[in-house]
Amino acid sequence: MNPSIEIQMIAAVTAAACAIPGVFLVLRKMALISDAISHSILPGIVIGFMITQDLASPLLILLAAFSGIITVILVEMIQKTGLVKEDTAIGLVFPALFSIGVILIAQNANDVHLDVDAVLLGELAFAPFDRFYINDTDIGPKALWTISVILLITISLMLAFYKELKLSTFDVGLSSALGFSPVILHYGLMSVASVTTVAAFDAVGAILVVALMITPAAAAYLLTTDLKKMLVLSILFGVSSAIGGYWLARLLDASISGSITTVLGLLFLGIYFFAPSKGLIAVLLRQNRQRKEVSLLTFLLHLNNHDSTEERGVAHLQEHINWRRVRAKSVLDLAVQNNMITIENQVVSLTRKGLEFTEKALEYIITNKDEKIEDMKDDFFLFRG
Amino acid sequence: MVEKIAVAVDDLTVAYNYKPVLWDIDLSIPEGVLMAIVGPNGAGKSTLIKSILGIIDPIAGSVAIFGKPYSKQRDKVAYVPQKGSVDWDFPTTALDVVMMGTYGSLGWIKRPGAKEKKQSLEALEKVGMLAFKSRQISQLSGGQQQRIFLARALVQDAAIYFMDEPFQGVDATTEIAIINILKELRKAGKTVIVVHHDLQTVPEYFDWVTFLNVKHIATGPVKDIFNDDNLTKTYGINYKVAVQK
Ligand SMILES: Nc1ncnc2c1ncn2[C@@H]1O[C@H](COP(=O)(O)OP(=O)(O)OP(=O)(O)O)[C@@H](O)[C@H]1O
Numbered sequence: 001m002n003p004s005i006e007i008q009m010i011a012a013v014t015a016a017a018c019a020i021p022g023v024f025l026v027l028r029k030m031a032l033i034s035d036a037i038s039h040s041i042l043p044g045i046v047i048g049f050m051i052t053q054d055l056a057s058p059l060l061i062l063l064a065a066f067s068g069i070i071t072v073i074l075v076e077m078i079q080k081t082g083l084v085k086e087d088t089a090i091g092l093v094f095p096a097l098f099s100i101g102v103i104l105i106a107q108n109a110n111d112v113h114l115d116v117d118a119v120l121l122g123e124l125a126f127a128p129f130d131r132f133y134i135n136d137t138d139i140g141p142k143a144l145w146t147i148s149v150i151l152l153i154t155i156s157l158m159l160a161f162y163k164e165l166k167l168s169t170f171d172v173g174l175s176s177a178l179g180f181s182p183v184i185l186h187y188g189l190m191s192v193a194s195v196t197t198v199a200a201f202d203a204v205g206a207i208l209v210v211a212l213m214i215t216p217a218a219a220a221y222l223l224t225t226d227l228k229k230m231l232v233l234s235i236l237f238g239v240s241s242a243i244g245g246y247w248l249a250r251l252l253d254a255s256i257s258g259s260i261t262t263v264l265g266l267l268f269l270g271i272y273f274f275a276p277s278k279g280l281i282a283v284l285l286r287q288n289r290q291r292k293e294v295s296l297l298t299f300l301l302h303l304n305n306h307d308s309t310e311e312r313g314v315a316h317l318q319e320h321i322n323w324r325r326v327r328a329k330s331v332l333d334l335a336v337q338n339n340m341i342t343i344e345n346q347v348v349s350l351t352r353k354g355l356e357f358t359e360k361a362l363e364y365i366i367t368n369k370d371e372k373i374e375d376m377k378d379d380f381f382l383f384r385g
Numbered sequence: 386m387v388e389k390i391a392v393a394v395d396d397l398t399v400a401y402n403y404k405p406v407l408w409d410i411d412l413s414i415p416e417g418v419l420m421a422i423v424g425p426n427g428a429g430k431s432t433l434i435k436s437i438l439g440i441i442d443p444i445a446g447s448v449a450i451f452g453k454p455y456s457k458q459r460d461k462v463a464y465v466p467q468k469g470s471v472d473w474d475f476p477t478t479a480l481d482v483v484m485m486g487t488y489g490s491l492g493w494i495k496r497p498g499a500k501e502k503k504q505s506l507e508a509l510e511k512v513g514m515l516a517f518k519s520r521q522i523s524q525l526s527g528g529q530q531q532r533i534f535l536a537r538a539l540v541q542d543a544a545i546y547f548m549d550e551p552f553q554g555v556d557a558t559t560e561i562a563i564i565n566i567l568k569e570l571r572k573a574g575k576t577v578i579v580v581h582h583d584l585q586t587v588p589e590y591f592d593w594v595t596f597l598n599v600k601h602i603a604t605g606p607v608k609d610i611f612n613d614d615n616l617t618k619t620y621g622i623n624y625k626v627a628v629q630k
């Protein structure tokens with residue numbers, strides 16, 4: 001295999017392995033904790049490296065993952081005192097652990113071939129140089145093997161405990177009442193997140209690990225209301241950004257990790273704006289439409305209430321409709337388009353259909369069934385705001 | 386005739402951050418009653434239910450469900466939490482939430498199948514929410530959400546039901562629908578324990594009542610103990626309600 005394909009495979013597998021725990025972290029509103037873990041595993045990595053002299057050794061991964069778990073435990077202990085909130089507790093714990101790691105590196109600078117830059121940013125381009133040999137046969141980069149094993153373990157755990165993870169994330173109370181200990185599930189998830197972070201950090205650095213865990217899940221969350229789809233979408237987003245980022249780096253001759261992070265960011269931004277129902281544009285359009293339709297309704301009710309031609313003059317109605325919120329003309333247009341009103345000599349009258357619509361709406365308002373008006377609009381409106 | 390005791394609470398004391406919110410509670414609830422727990426906001430009603438269900442660890446005392454610890458009797462107990470205790474924006478549908486009620490009988494790892502789905506659809510039908518089965522739960526009204534949680538408790542097919550304010554924020558029609566389901570459960574021999582705030586309706590809806598305000602004040606049949614004396618002890622002010630005979 002050539003290095004280019006190997007790098008892409010490492011990036012893609014890492015992205016998939018990060019996306020799965022990432023979905024649950026995002027749903028549990030624990031995005032920050034992944035940042036904390038990715039930093040506070042540093043002392044574990046340094047100590048592990050001093051013992052094993054090998055960044056990809058399983059012992060080092062376990063030691064480092066253990067310091068990730070310690071982070072989670074410390075955060076919870078501080079939080080339980082009730083003196084500070086969770087984000088503050090996180091902010092207290094991880095810089096402390098991270099700085100212990102930095103001091104350890106500085107103290108042992110001579111025999112530890114580690115530097116802080118590499119830890120934070122990683123260097124995917126070098127990942128293929130560290131090879132895995134069985135009986136002197138080269139079977140590929142070590143990083144690819146490590147992260148693939150972790151991906152397999154993550155997928156099997158997720159398939160086995162999908163229902164438990166879902167329940168304990170959605171409703172802690174029921175989860176514990178039914179005997180699915182939220183504590184065990186919480187630490188299980190944190191262990192997976194820690195192990196994945198450690199394994200991924202060697203290849204891609206701490207910052208990209210956080211981006212790969214949180215961004216795909218956050219983007220998928222905007223697109224679906226189905227947890228299974230959210231998982232699949234997150235993996236897809238992660239993997240495609242990883243490969244897209246690699247080619248962007250080639251094109252710009254830039255850092256691969258940096259490019260992947262950029263692609264992830266752009267992808268998220270695009271989805272944030274354009275997602276069909278939760279995206280910013282869709283939300284604004286919907287609000288605008290609702291405003292217009294509410295104005296239309298009050299306007300039609302007003303017509304229904306007042307018979308005198310004076311009250312039904314276009315000029316007067318324009319005053320009646322709240323100018324600052326919507327343009328009166330667009331409301332009138334909408335009413336005409338839907339065949340609710342006719343305008344003759346600047347005087348507005350309700351059509352038969354308009355009358356029927358308002359009477360029904362009035363009835364719903366009086367009987368406190370306002371929500372039914374929404375459904376009714378579907379029946380009456382050919383065009384919506 | 387000796388009544389079977391469904392829930393026995395013995396010397397229970399519960400604290401948050403070392404501040405006790407329930408003091409030395411002794412309580413026994415006979416099987417087959419439809420019981421209200423009443424008390425002011427912050428009285429510890431939710432806390433009592435959560436500690437009976439092992440969601441909160443008490444600092445002292447014990448709880449028995451049909452004579453055994455709760456951890457051995459999980460399958461006999463269903464629970465409807467007080468609103469707002471779940472993540473409404475979670476990506477899940479009404480049917481999915483109801484199916485969660487079947488997880489307890491499935492145990493670890495096993496996934497719900499066709500049988501569980503059928504039970505859940507029946508429960509949705511019973512609470513009149515079948516038409517909403519594919520809705521994301523945040524897109525339901527407060528009363529509809531409450532019905533979904535009731536359906537989730539129904540599929541648990543338990544012997545004892547705990548419900549924390551099932552009538553909170555529901556309209557009169559839904560309230561009647563819910564109370565009828567609860568009465569049906571009692572007719573089927575189940576024990577139903579409900580945190581309730583509307584004192585006016587206690588005599589009409591329930592046959593037993595517990596008064597609680599940090600301490601346990603009284604438990605017994607509504608006709609014997611639902612009186613001004615206990616209401617005053619619980620709420621601190623002289624509470625006048627018309628007790629319907
Ligand atoms: N997680 C918590 N941490 C600290 N204190 C808590 C917590 N939950 C409840 N409390 C406190 O414990 C007391 C009892 O609360 P609980 O929720 O049991 O009251 P309640 O009777 O259910 O009230 P309501 O009628 O408002 O639902 C209150 O004083 C409350 O402030």
Ligand SMILES: [Mg+2]
Nearest residue numbers: 430431467549
């Ligand atoms: Mg409560």
